[in-house]
Amino acid sequence: MMRRSKWMQKALSIVTAATMTFSGLPGLVPTSEVSAAEKSVESFDSVVLELNQATDHAGRVNLTYKGAPLSTLIKGPVIDEFSYDSSNSNLLTVDENGKVTLASGYTFAAPGAPGVPVTITANASYYQDADVLFMEDFENNDGPLTTTNKLGASFTLSSVQSRSGLKTITPSSSTTTEAVNQDVALPAGSNYKMTAWYYDPYPAEEKTATARTQFAILDGRNSTYAGTFYQSPQSEVLNNPTKYTWAYTLSSACSGDKRWKDSGVDRSTGWHKFEWLITPNGASLQIDGNSVSDSAQSDIYKAMKSGTTIQPKIAGGWNNQSGNVSFVNNKHLIDDFYVVKDVATESGTRTLTLNLVPPGGLPNLEITNQPTAAKVNQGETATFSVTATTTAKSYQWFVSNDEGGLNGVEIVGGNDAVLTLPNVDSAVQQGKFYYCQVSTAEGVMIKSHSAPLLIKTNKPVNAPINPTLDPDTGIYTGGSNYGDTLVTLIKDSTVVGYYLSKNGGPDQPNNHERHHVLPYARALGVGNYTVTATVINTEGNISDEVTASGTLTIEKLSAPGKVRWNGTYAAWDSVANASAYSVQLFSNGIAKGSPVAATGNDVALSPGSNDTFKVRAIGNATTRFLDSDESGESAAYSANIALVRQNETLRAGESERLIVDTADTFVADNISFSPADKDKNKIEVDGAGFVTVKKGYVPKANEEVTVNVSVDYFNKADTMFYDGYEGNQKFTTGANGYVQSNVISRTGAKAATTSGGAQVASVPGTYNYAPTEAGKTTIVTAWYYDDGGWHPVITRYLA
Numbered sequence: 086m087m088r089r090s091k092w093m094q095k096a097l098s099i100v101t102a103a104t105m106t107f108s109g110l111p112g113l114v115p116t117s118e119v120s121a122a123e124k125s126v127e128s129f130d131s132v133v134l135e136l137n138q139a140t141d142h143a144g145r146v147n148l149t150y151k152g153a154p155l156s157t158l159i160k161g162p163v164i165d166e167f168s169y170d171s172s173n174s175n176l177l178t179v180d181e182n183g184k185v186t187l188a189s190g191y192t193f194a195a196p197g198a199p200g201v202p203v204t205i206t207a208n209a210s211y212y213q214d215a216d217v218l219f220m221e222d223f224e225n226n227d228g229p230l231t232t233t234n235k236l237g238a239s240f241t242l243s244s245v246q247s248r249s250g251l252k253t254i255t256p257s258s259s260t261t262t263e264a265v266n267q268d269v270a271l272p273a274g275s276n277y278k279m280t281a282w283y284y285d286p287y288p289a290e291e292k293t294a295t296a297r298t299q300f301a302i303l304d305g306r307n308s309t310y311a312g313t314f315y316q317s318p319q320s321e322v323l324n325n326p327t328k329y330t331w332a333y334t335l336s337s338a339c340s341g342d343k344r345w346k347d348s349g350v351d352r353s354t355g356w357h358k359f360e361w362l363i364t365p366n367g368a369s370l371q372i373d374g375n376s377v378s379d380s381a382q383s384d385i386y387k388a389m390k391s392g393t394t395i396q397p398k399i400a401g402g403w404n405n406q407s408g409n410v411s412f413v414n415n416k417h418l419i420d421d422f423y424v425v426k427d428v429a430t431e432s433g434t435r436t437l438t439l440n441l442v443p444p445g446g447l448p449n450l451e452i453t454n455q456p457t458a459a460k461v462n463q464g465e466t467a468t469f470s471v472t473a474t475t476t477a478k479s480y481q482w483f484v485s486n487d488e489g490g491l492n493g494v495e496i497v498g499g500n501d502a503v504l505t506l507p508n509v510d511s512a513v514q515q516g517k518f519y520y521c522q523v524s525t526a527e528g529v530m531i532k533s534h535s536a537p538l539l540i541k542t543n544k545p546v547n548a549p550i551n552p553t554l555d556p557d558t559g560i561y562t563g564g565s566n567y568g569d570t571l572v573t574l575i576k577d578s579t580v581v582g583y584y585l586s587k588n589g590g591p592d593q594p595n596n597h598e599r600h601h602v603l604p605y606a607r608a609l610g611v612g613n614y615t616v617t618a619t620v621i622n623t624e625g626n627i628s629d630e631v632t633a634s635g636t637l638t639i640e641k642l643s644a645p646g647k648v649r650w651n652g653t654y655a656a657w658d659s660v661a662n663a664s665a666y667s668v669q670l671f672s673n674g675i676a677k678g679s680p681v682a683a684t685g686n687d688v689a690l691s692p693g694s695n696d697t698f699k700v701r702a703i704g705n706a707t708t709r710f711l712d713s714d715e716s717g718e719s720a721a722y723s724a725n726i727a728l729v730r731q732n733e734t735l736r737a738g739e740s741e742r743l744i745v746d747t748a749d750t751f752v753a754d755n756i757s758f759s760p761a762d763k764d765k766n767k768i769e770v771d772g773a774g775f776v777t778v779k780k781g782y783v784p785k786a787n788e789e790v791t792v793n794v795s796v797d798y799f800n801k802a803d804t805m806f807y808d809g810y811e812g813n814q815k816f817t818t819g820a821n822g823y824v825q826s827n828v829i830s831r832t833g834a835k836a837a838t839t840s841g842g843a844q845v846a847s848v849p850g851t852y853n854y855a856p857t858e859a860g861k862t863t864i865v866t867a868w869y870y871d872d873g874g875w876h877p878v879i880t881r882y883l884a
Contacts, residue, residue, distance in 0.1 A: 163211060163212040163214075163217050163220055163421070163423045163425055164209055164210075164211050164249050164421065165209075165210045165211055165212060165280075165430050166209070166210050166358075166430075167207050167208060167209035167210070167249075168181065168207070168208050169181070169183060169205055169206070169207055169208075170205070170206045170208070171203060171204075171205055171206075172203055172204040172205075172206070173203045175188060176188045176191060176201065176203055176441055177191075177203045177205070177439070177441065179205055181355070181356075182246070182248070182355070182356065185205075185439075187441065189444075190443070190444030190445075191441045191442065191443055191444065192441065192442045193439060193440070193441060193442070194439075194440035194441060194442050194447075198440060199440060199447060199450055199529050199530065199531040200439075200440025200441050200442050200447060200529055200530075201440065201441045201442075201443060201527065201528040201529055201530070202438050202439070202440055202441075202528075202530050203438070203439055203440075203441055204436050204437070204438045204439075205436065205437045205438075205439065206434055206435070206436045207434060207435045207436075207437075208432065208434050209432065209433055209434070209435070210430035210431065210432050211430060211431055211432075211433065212423075212425045212426075212428070212430055212431075213431065216425050216426040216428050217423060217424075217425050217426075218269055218271070218277070218424040218425065218426070219267065219269045219397060219422075219423060219424035220422075220423045220424075221267075221397075221421075221422045221423070222249065222250050222420070222421055223242055223247075223250070223252045223253050223254050223419075223420060223421075223422075224250045224251065224252050225242075225252075226242060229267040229397075230254070230265045230266070230267055230397070230399065230422065231254065231265070235264065235265055235266070235267070236254075236264065236265060237264035237265070238257065238264075239256065239257060239264050239265075239401065240254050240255065240256060240257055240264065240265050240399065240401075241254070241255060241256075241257035242254060242255075243255040243415050243418060245415040245416075245418070246284070246418065247418075247420050248282050248284070248356050248420040248421055249420065249421055250420075252420075253284070253418040253419060253420040254399060254418065254419050254420075255413075255414055255415050255416070255417060255418050255419075256300065256401050256413045256414055256417060257414060265398060265399040266305045266396050266397065266398035266399075267396065267397055267398075268306075268394050268395075268396050269394065269395055269396070269397060269424050270394045271363065271390075271391045271392060271393060271394065271395060271424075272391065272392070273365065273391055273392030274365060274391060274392070275365075275391055275426060275427070276362070276363060276364050276365075276391065276426070276427035277363040277391060277424060277425065277426060277427055278360055278361065278362060278363065278424070278425050278426075278427050279304065279360070279361040279363065279395065279397060279423075279424045280358065280359065280360045280361075280421075280422070280423055280424075280425070281302040281359050281397070281399075281419055281420075281421070281422040281423075282356050282357070282358055282359075282419065282420050282421045282422075283300075283302060283312065283356070283357050283359060283417075283418070283419055284355070284356050284357075284416075284417065284418035284419070284420070285313065285352055285353065285354060285355065285356075285357055285417070286354060286416040286417060287313070287326065287352045287353065287354060288326075288352075288354070300312050300313050300400075300401045300413070300417045301313070301314065301399075301400050301401070302359050302397075302398070302399060302400075302419065302422070303332075303398050303399075303400055304361065304368075304389050304395045304396055304397070304398065305395075305396035305397075305398035305400075306388075306389070306393070306394060306395050306396040307385040307386070307388045307389045307395070308332060308335050308385055309331075309332065309361065309368070309370070309380075309383075309385050309386055309389055310331060310332035310400065311329065311330075311331040311332075311348070311359050311370055311372065311377075312329065312330070312331075312359070312400075313326070313329060313330070313352065313417075314330040314332075314345055326352065327351060327352055328347045328348060328349065328350060328351060328352060329348045329350045329351075329352055329357075329372055330345045330346065330347060330348060331345065331346055331348050331370060331377060331380065332344050332345055332385070333345070333346050333379070333380065333383040333385065333386075334383065334384065334385065335385060346379070348370075348372055348375075348377045349375070349377070350372040350373055350375045350377075356420075357372065357373050358371075358372070358373055358374070359371075359372055360372075361389065362427065363389060363390060363391055363395070363427075364390060364391065364427075365390055365391050365392060366387070366390060367381060367386050367387035367388070367389060367390050368380075368381070368386045368387075368389040368390060369381040369386060370386070395424070397422055397424060399419055399422075401413075401417075440529075440530075443527055443528075443529075447529050448476040448525050448527060448529060449474055449476055450473065450474055450476050450477060450523065450524075450525050450529050450531055451473065451474045451531075452471060452472070452473050452523060452531060452533050453472045453473060453474065454470070454471065454472035455471065455533055455534040455536070456469045456470065456471055456519060456520065456521065456533055456534060456535070456536035457469075457536050457580060458536050458537050458538075458539060458573070458580075458583060459506075459519075459536070459537075459538050459539065460539045460541070461509060461538075461539075461540060461541070462540070462541050462542075463509065463510070463511055463540055463541065463542045463543075464508055464509065464510075465508075465509060466505060466506065466507045466508070466509070467505075467506040467509050467538055467540075468503055468504065468505050468506070469482070469503070469504045469506075469519045469521075469536060470502060470503045470504070471502055471521045471523065471533050472502065473502070473523045473531075476525045476526075476529075477502075477523045477524070477525065478524060478525055478526045479500070479523070479524045480499075480500055480501055480502055480521055480522070480523055480524075481495060481496075481499060481500060481521065481522045481524075482495075482496045482499030482500075482504045482519060482520070482521050482522075483495055483496060483499075483519070483520055483521070483522065484496055484517050484518070484519055485517070485518045485519075485520070485535060486517065486518070487518060487535075487585055488518050488535045488537075488582070488583055488584055488585060489535070490518065490520055490532070490535055493520070496519075499521075502521075504519060504521070506538070509538065509540050510540075511540040511542050511625035511626065511627075512624075512625045513625075514538055514540060515538070515539070515540050515621055515625035515626075515627065516537055516538070516539070516569065516571060516585065516621045516625075516627075517537065517538050518535040518536065518537050518538075518583070518585075519535065519536055519537075519538065520532060520533050520534065520535040520536070521533045534582065535583065536583060537571055537583050537585075539571070539619065539621075539627055540625070540627070541627060542625070542626045542627070544624070544626040545626075545628075546568070546620050546621075546622050546626045546627055546628040547620065547628060548618070548619075548620060548628040548629050548630075548631045549563025549570060549618045549620060549628075549631060549633075550563065551563070551634075552616075552618045552631060552632075552633035552634070553633050553634050553635050554602060554614075554615065554616050554633045554634070554635035554636065554637055555635060555637075556635050556636055556637055556638065556709075557708075557709065558603065558707075559601065559602045559603025559604075559606060559614075559637045559709060560599060560600070560601055560602065560603070561586075561599065561600040561601075561602050561616050561618070561633060562599050563618050563633065568620050568621050568622035568623055569585055569586060569587050569620070569621045569622075570585075570586040570600070570618050570619070570620055570621070571583060571584075571585055571586075571618065571619045571620075571621060572584045572585075572586055572600045572602070572616050572617075572618055573616060573617045573618075573619075573630075574602060574605055574606070574614060574616055575614065575615045575616065575617070576606070576609055576612045576613070576614050577612050577613055581609055582605055582609075584600060584602075584605065586599065586600040600616075602614065602616060602637060603637070603707070603709065604706070606637055606639050606709075607639060607706070607709075607711065609639075610639065610711070611639050611640055611641055611711065612638075612639055613636050613637070613638050614636065614637040614638070614639065615632065615633070615635075615636055615637075616632075616633045617630050617631060617632050617633065618630070618631055618633060619631075637709060638709060639709050639710075639711065640709065640710060640711070641704075641710070641711045641712070641713055641714070642660050642661075642662060642663055642702040642703075642704050642710050642711065642712065642713035643660050643661070643702065643713055644660075644701070644702065644713045644714045644715065644716045644717075645657040645658060645659075645660050645666065645686075645700045645701070645702055645713070645716045646658045646716065648698065648699070648700055648716050648717060648718070648719040649719060649720065650692075650719060650720065650722050651687060653689060653690055653691065653692060653722075653746065654687045654688065654689055654690070655668050655670075655687060655688055655690050655698045655700065655719065656686060656687035657686055657687070657700050657716065658686065659686045660702040660713065662704070662708065662710045663702035663703060663704065663710075663713070664684075664703055664704060664705035664708070665682055665683065665684050665703040665705075666682070666683045666684075666686070666688070666700050666701065666702055666703060667680045667681070667682060667683075667700065667701045667703055667712075668680060668681045668682075668683055668688050668690070668698055668699075668700045668701075669681075669698060669699050669700075669701075669715075670690055670691075670692060670696055670697075670698050671696060671697045671698060671699065671718070672693060672695075672696050673695075677696065680701075683700075692722040693722070694721075694722065695721040695722065696721065696722045697718045697719045697720070697721055697722070698718075698719045699715045699716050699717070699718055699719070700715070700716045701713055701714070701715050701716065741775070741776050742773070742774050742775050742776070743758065743770075743774040743775075743776060743792055743794070744774060744830065744832065744833065744834060745774070745794060745796060745831075745832045745833075746832070746833060752798060752799040752804050752807050753796050753797070753798050753831075753832045754796075754797040754798055754799065754866070755796070755797040756772075756774075756794060756795070756796050756797075756831070756832075757772070757794070757795045758770040758771070758772070758774050758792060758793070758794050758795075759792070759793050759794075759795075760790070760791070760792055760793075761790070761791035761792070761793060763791070764790040764791060764792075766779065766782065767779060767782050767784070767790055768782075768790050768792070770792055772874055772875070773829065773874070773875070774794075776790075776792060805863070809832060809833050809835075810825055810830075810833070810835045810836055810837045811833045811834065811835055823837050823838065823839060823840060824837070824838060824839075824840045825837060825838075826838040829870065831868050831870075831875050836870070864879060864880070865879070865880040866878070866879050866880075
């Protein structure tokens with residue numbers, strides 16, 4: 086035990102605590118749920134138009150795939166070529182790269198907000214997935230060419246621009262390394278195509294031809310390069326950057342200036358198609374559809390044929406001469422690299438409607454009364470109506486097979502606020518949905534809700550049997566084998582929507598009617614929801630409308646309470662039914678960085694002095710709970726002594742360590758741990774801060790325990806020298822045989838240990854810490870780990 090003399094400076098003391106949670110069943114961490122999804126074959130239906138208005142793709146439309154790109158070798162379909170059209174080129178144009186330009190003064194409306202609609206159509210040619218041998222679209226770092234071990238340091242993914250999707254590949258340094266490649270076996274007896282799209286920045290971003298540049302797509306097995314190659318010391322073809330060049334012989338066969346030929350194809354700014362046509366007898370090269378006729382006579386092209394293995398590859402070389410290197414990264418790009426069977430492409434279209442805001446803003450257009458279901462007898466007249474604000478100048482009604490209006494057909498003559506349907510016929514009109522598009526004189530348009538037509542005939546149909554609405558899952562179930570079911574959704578006694586549940590559809594195993602009401606109710610917000618149901622059979626007859634038992638209550642989670650700092654951890658009280666939390670750090674009232682996600686009731690942050698935070702409880706989309714409001718603001722952060730949890734949960738049979746964190750603001754002297762009185766029969770804590778569950782005690786799920794720590798410490802103002810080994814400080818520069826270790830520490834996360842160099846670690850430079858004031862003592866202390874514990878080594882200097 087350390088002895089203190091009366092003239093020594095006494096360290097201050099502080100007591101703080103940390104709370105831990107037992108997770109899952111009796112002290113065990115629950116096993117993550119594992120799901121297995123069957124492989125699905127993609128079709129052109131999985132190709133969609135997507136508007137990207139992020140900072141790096143402002144005003145951009147592009148074709149991309151639904152969901153995350155696959156990492157398997159075979160991927161389809163492959164988008165080959167495409168073009169864009171606008172329904173109103175006076176207001177909006179789209180160039181071949183998908184860049185959207187608006188007429189002067191026009192802006193994009195917020196998602197879901199009204200505006201002047203303009204439709205963009207993409208006309209695409211594509212290869213079916215069955216015809217694809219290899220595909221890399223560079224959308225992630227897990228594709229055939231872009232896995233970490235293949236990408237290397239020479240190339241990187243780029244989000245500056247792309248041909249399709251959001252990413253491409255670009256050089257990342259001045260190097261000649263060729264690191265990106267993938268073997269693909271070509272079955273014998275068929276023809277194939279190897280294609281890659283290259284973005285050429287020439288001439289705007291290439292300021293000189295004096296530097297050597299190589300950037301190319303190639304078959305790495307046979308060295309069939311094609312791309313941009315020129316170098317001033319070599320032959321004229323390489324000194325002329327205006328044409329694409331190609332390699333017709335192996336580099337080992339001759340010098341560089343005799344290896345390359347002029348393709349005859351002009352370079353220009355934009356995306357260019359490099360395509361190898363591969364047959365059983367060899368291959369030939371096309372660039373932008375222009376045949377490089379003598380390529381087929383080259384030995385390396387003759388060797389590139391079906392029945393062999395090729396190697397789709399990206400190569401580059403660019404030296405460090407000024408004037409060229411800076412024009413390579415994020416300017417030379419490659420996208421959509423694929424090998425396919427030599428078959429005709431198929432075609433398809435995709436459309437995207439964008440709402441534009443005219444100069445001066447939108448007139449106030451709003452639908453004040455939505456259409457409701459029309460229920461009439463066979464042969465009678467049915468009416469639907471819509472009411473809008475006075476700015477509405479035109480109306481157009483549509484009829485559709487479903488509530489979404491995806492198959493909406495314009496009704497001739499349906500140009501008023503009221504739609505009249507005389508002499509209705511159940512055989513052709515039963516269960517159809519009607520909606521109205523309302524427009525202003527400026528062309529601003531909004532769409533009403535869809536409402537069904539229900540026609541009562543003299544043929545009875547059995548209603549759903551004991552229909553129910555599950556109050557937790559929001560699933561409607563009504564036993565019926567008689568046809569489709571029309572579900573009417575009612576919020577707080579007001580009809581808010583209609584949904585058609587198809588008999589035998591994906592939601593209805595064994596033909597029992599089911600409908601997922603939850604997502605619709607969540608979108609409509611907090612309230613009490615009930616449903617009614619009507620059966621529509623295949624002959625166009627309907628049942629009586631019945632009310633399902635059960636009420637779905639959509640509610641907002643409570644805002645987290647007791648927000649507080651626990652060292653650099655933001656902490657708060659758990660919120661019942663929350664699936665996660667979103668934590669936002671603030672500096673002087675301004676959001677600092679992006680929100681941080683957390684699954685527990687605390688999360689590590691990197692706060693600065695006086696920073697605060699707020700937290701929001703997140704409701705899972707599959708539950709009836711919506712995200713909470715943001716919590717109140719925490720107290721301002723100030724570096725303090727606190728316990729930091731090394732692990733997220735305390736596991737029965739294992740130890741979790743608590744670490745004293747001083748944030749290098751205080752110097753901790755003596756430290757002692759103890760369980761809170763209420764938890765002494767549950768846990769024990771040793772001198773190093775390791776917490777274990779006592780033998781024989783079985784924790785309850787999500788049970789909390791508290792550990793106190795007592796710390797003697799010195800203020801920083803009273804500290805002349807300190808190294809906590811947390812960063813690159815005095816002893817921790819990696820010199821003199823010592824390195825940082827995270828095996829065990831006294832405070833913080835790291836300590837210093839010998840690296841085996843058998844040297845003395847000394848502080849660079851000279852430091853004079855001797856006391857100069859009479860009666861004062863300077864204490865030099867180091868803590869040494871030995872025999873399972875930390876021991877102080879102390880020297881005192883008295884003035």
